[in-house]
Amino acid sequence: MSKKNGTTFNLDHIVESYKKEFPFYQVLDKAGKVTNSELEPDLSDEELTELMRRMVWARAYDQRVTLLNRQGALGNYAPSGGQEASQIATHYALGDGDFFAGTYRDLVPLIFHGLPLEKAFLWYKGHMKGNEYPEDLNAYVPQVIVGGHITHAMGVALGMKKRNKNNIVLSMNGDGATSQGDFYEGINFAGVYNVPYVIVIQNNRYGISVPLEEQTKAETLAQKAVAAGIPGIQVDGMDPLAMYAAVSAARDHALAGKGPVVIEALTYRFGPHTMSDDPTRYRREKELAEWEEKDPLIRMRNYLMEKGLWSEEQEDEVIETCKKEIKEAVTAIGKVEKQKxxxxxxxxxxxxxxxxxxxxxxxxxxxxxxxx
Incomplete structure (x- = not known):
């Protein structure tokens, strides 16, 4: 607090106000019980079951590809187990023709967006054919440069607006990307041109090994949207229904011509940053155990079982299907001509x-x- 010419400036309350300005949205608690029925999305039984099927497939994929990496069958891998709500439920809210831009950790939503599994595996191996996409696949190749795809995605959204397309662009990035200039430039231009763009920040608490509190002094990452004059909200990123509801609302907002939205998803990766990383060096087992209790699959499984929509047999069937599809893809890439x-x-x-x-x-x- 300081005084000058009889005027008192109190700056301390400003930082504290940010905590109140960005409430935390949740639909399912960690036990799968509905905490906010007003936010519960209007999904049919078939749609809820399909969302669960995709999440289970994603977890099985993560576990299987981790094994393939350890066996030397694929290149370095960035595990995504634990982030199924912020990835799969987020993508599930997209419509036909929407454009997807993800990171090296977002291969599974890209596969559900239409990328052939064989292409994903070729990408892991660093093969050029892993970057050759079908013309009707509205997506970028996974971005390895942290935050590098945000300005590109903004450009696609601007193109959609100019062409009067009834679609949006969705980009996924980690918390570390919000410390990059590309993030600020992207959301600033997105706001200026009022483009149909939804930016999902998967805040898994670590930029590789750097904890969030050592990356930024901001109370939330959602508040960074304020500087660009666009809405920013914070959502339970371990809650599939909350993520679906938030992205659906953001998509509607963008399609109505109201411009971009930033969504901060509070999530967690159960595994290492990549398979060359040792997370025990920078995070404790207690922390991991606490987040494992918030597992999005547990929440969704309990929620659906109470409705009589899910069973262990269904889950086992999805897992076996995933294993079979991965085996076929591995066989297929073994027949691809070696690079020269x-x-x-x-x-x-x-x-x-x-x-x-x-x-x-x-x-x-x-x-x-x-x-x-």
């Missing part, structure tokens, strides 16, 4: 300059001799 240096060079330019053409010819000659 000459192919890398050919992909550098639409029209290769003379020096690259010479290198291509040189490598093709070497490659032919190796095959003889």
């Amino acid at each position: 240096v000459s192919d890398f060079l050919k992909n550098m330019y639409e029209v290769s300059p003379q020096n690259i053409q010479e290198q291509i010819a040189s490598y093709e000659e070497k490659e032919m001799s190796q095959n003889d």
Whole structure:
């Protein structure tokens, strides 16, 4: 507090007010009981069952791909177990023709968006064909650069607005991305041009090993939307129904021409940042145990079983289906032609300059001799 010319400025209350400005939204508690029936989405029994099926598939996928990584069958992997609500329920709220932009941890929602499983596995292996998407797949290749896709997604949303498309763009990013300039630039331009863009921040508490409190002094990440003049809300990211309801409302808001929305999903990754990471070095077992009690699958399972819509047999069937599909995809990528240096060079330019053409010819000659 300071005084100047008889005026008193009290700045201390401002930070405290942010806690009140951004309430926490939840529909299901950790036991699967409805805490706010007004926010409970109007989904049919079939839609609820399908959402659960996708979440179970996602968990089985995460566990299976983790094993494949340990066996050396795939490249480095970023586990997503625990984030099924912030990923799968979020994506489930999208409509046909909506555009998806995710990170290296968001392969499963990208698969549900239409990416063939074989393409996902080729991407893990660093194969160029893993980046060749069908023309009707409205999505970007998973972004490895933290926050790098946010401005790109904003540009797609601006294009949709100019073309009068009745669709939105949804991007997913972690908490670490909100510390990058791309995040601020993206949401600022999104607000200026009032584009149909929903930005979901999957706040899993850590940017690799850096805890949230060492990344930012902000009380919430949702409040960062205020600087861009757009709405920001905070949602229980372990609650599938809350995430679905929030994204649906944000999508409706954007389609009504009211502009972008930032959603902070409070979630948690049960596994390491990637398979080359050791989370025991920066987080305690007690913390993990506390978040495992909030498991989105437990909540949804209890909620549906009480309605008589889910059973252990259904869950086992989904898991076995996932294993079968993964096995088939692994077999398929084993038949894909190995990459050649000459192919890398050919992909550098639409029209290769003379020096690259010479290198291509040189490598093709070497490659032919190796095959003889």
